[in-house]
Amino acid sequence: MTSFTSADGHGAVPTSGVPVDEGSVPHRSQAPLWEVFVRSKRGLSHTHVGSLRAPDAVMALRNARDVYTRRQEGVSLWVVPSTEIVASSPDEKDAFFDPAGDKPYRHPTFYDVPEGLTHL
Amino acid sequence: MSEQLQAEFQAAFQAEVDADGRIEPRDWMPDGYRRTLVRQIAQHAHSEIIGMQPEGNWITRAPSLRRKCILVAKVQDEAGHGLYLYSAAETLGADRDELLDLLHTGRQKYSTIFNYPTTSWADVAAIGWLVDGAAIMNQVPLTRCSYGPYARAMTRVCKEESFHQRQGFEAMTVLANGTPAQRQMAQDALDRWWWPSLMMFGPSDGDSPNSAQSMAWGIKRFSNDELRQRFVDATVPQAEHLGLTVPDPELRLDPETGSYAFGEIDWTEFYAVMKGDGPCNRDRVRNRVAAHEDGAWVREAAAAYADKQARRAAA
Numbered sequence: 001m002t003s004f005t006s007a008d009g010h011g012a013v014p015t016s017g018v019p020v021d022e023g024s025v026p027h028r029s030q031a032p033l034w035e036v037f038v039r040s041k042r043g044l045s046h047t048h049v050g051s052l053r054a055p056d057a058v059m060a061l062r063n064a065r066d067v068y069t070r071r072q073e074g075v076s077l078w079v080v081p082s083t084e085i086v087a088s089s090p091d092e093k094d095a096f097f098d099p100a101g102d103k104p105y106r107h108p109t110f111y112d113v114p115e116g117l118t119h120l
Numbered sequence: 121m122s123e124q125l126q127a128e129f130q131a132a133f134q135a136e137v138d139a140d141g142r143i144e145p146r147d148w149m150p151d152g153y154r155r156t157l158v159r160q161i162a163q164h165a166h167s168e169i170i171g172m173q174p175e176g177n178w179i180t181r182a183p184s185l186r187r188k189c190i191l192v193a194k195v196q197d198e199a200g201h202g203l204y205l206y207s208a209a210e211t212l213g214a215d216r217d218e219l220l221d222l223l224h225t226g227r228q229k230y231s232t233i234f235n236y237p238t239t240s241w242a243d244v245a246a247i248g249w250l251v252d253g254a255a256i257m258n259q260v261p262l263t264r265c266s267y268g269p270y271a272r273a274m275t276r277v278c279k280e281e282s283f284h285q286r287q288g289f290e291a292m293t294v295l296a297n298g299t300p301a302q303r304q305m306a307q308d309a310l311d312r313w314w315w316p317s318l319m320m321f322g323p324s325d326g327d328s329p330n331s332a333q334s335m336a337w338g339i340k341r342f343s344n345d346e347l348r349q350r351f352v353d354a355t356v357p358q359a360e361h362l363g364l365t366v367p368d369p370e371l372r373l374d375p376e377t378g379s380y381a382f383g384e385i386d387w388t389e390f391y392a393v394m395k396g397d398g399p400c401n402r403d404r405v406r407n408r409v410a411a412h413e414d415g416a417w418v419r420e421a422a423a424a425y426a427d428k429q430a431r432r433a434a435a
């Protein structure tokens with residue numbers, strides 16, 4: 001018996017008997033992947049919002065405008081080729097971020113402030 | 121990977137999920153989790169882009185410029201939803217071309233609701249009100265899904281869906297308060313879209329092992345029946361407000377629970393439409409394949425132009 005899930009958003013779809021990436025299609029030369037960053041208003045940083053495919057930077061910017069800022073969500077856009085992003089490895093996350101773990105004295109909450117005193 | 125290491129990763133993964141944390145693309149995850157998500161996100165994406173067709177059918181015939189602008193914006197949003205979702209599937213290592221191929225060859229599915237025809241303008245109103253309304257019920261819990269990119273895509277989608285539902289309800293209100301002929305159109309659309317909308321939540325999944333697993337993985341939060349009940353409880357008062365009759369003689373408000381009891385759903389129709397025997401299955405897939413093939417020269421030209429510019433820049 002096929003199972004269905006409503007949790008696919010626009011209407012139930014089968015959760016069994018459906019193939020998933022079996023490598024059946026030889027990977028065609030797809031347009032490169034770009035990561036999109038939006039500055040929502042002046043004074044704020046650009047924030048990652050998602051990705052898209054486009055053949056070149058100009059089209060990536062235009063597509064990003066149409067896909068991610070249809071409701072004035074941004075005043076500035078960055079697109080960065082996904083392959084250019086250098087990331088820390090999630091497997092090493094403990095070791096990598098460990099050096100900060102035993103230094104609570106870097107936080108103001110580490111220190112006792114005598115009661116009644118302000119501006120400290 | 122040693123068995124012990126595998127068990128450690130598995131435990132860390134499940135602990136993150138159980139603590140209502142988020143799994144991100146490069147984290148270790150069980151293969152079944154990845155495959156379940158690719159299957160779900162891909163078919164969700166397919167529903168979004170196929171869903172452009174029934175409404176797109178009315179863009180040239182929208183009754184006013186205002187309605188036309190709204191409808192174009194709504195259909196464009198659905199294309200955007202598809203793009204957010206294919207991007208989310210790619211973060212799991214899926215190949216976008218392959219996903220499209222699985223859709224075009226009928227091996228992956230999309231929601232049965234889009235295999236029904238839009239025979240009058242009132243159907244466009246009914247789709248926004250009922251179909252997008254049902255989509256909101258399904259998608260809001262997904263904003264808390266354990267897979268980060270899917271949850272974030274759903275947050276964007278849900279903001280846009282509420283515009284979809286409201287514009288549909290507004291268009292329905294105009295018809296319901298219009299001439300007797302317009303009222304009749306509105307009632308006729310409700311009569312045809314009500315039951316397929318309830319089917320959007322899928323058959324009861326109470327004892328489906330896949331659903332239980334999806335819940336343990338934090339992908340699914342509520343059963344199909346729970347979501348359907350919420351939809352009925354939310355929508356019946358809206359129909360009453362419109363002065364329209366929900367086509368279910370067994371519909372009753374239970375004064376104790378505040379919930380509506382409703383009649384039996386004809387699941388044979390659902391399975392038939394899923395298998396390919398709905399009124400529009402062949403058209404929908406044929407149009408999709410044609411759009412993809414007719415657009416091939418544009419993709420090729422854009423790629424050739426990008427190559428040429430890159431060569432010039434290098435020279």
Ligand SMILES: [Fe+2]
Nearest residue numbers: 168197198201
């Ligand atoms: Fe959508």
Ligand SMILES: [Fe+2]
Nearest residue numbers: 198252281284
């Ligand atoms: Fe929608």
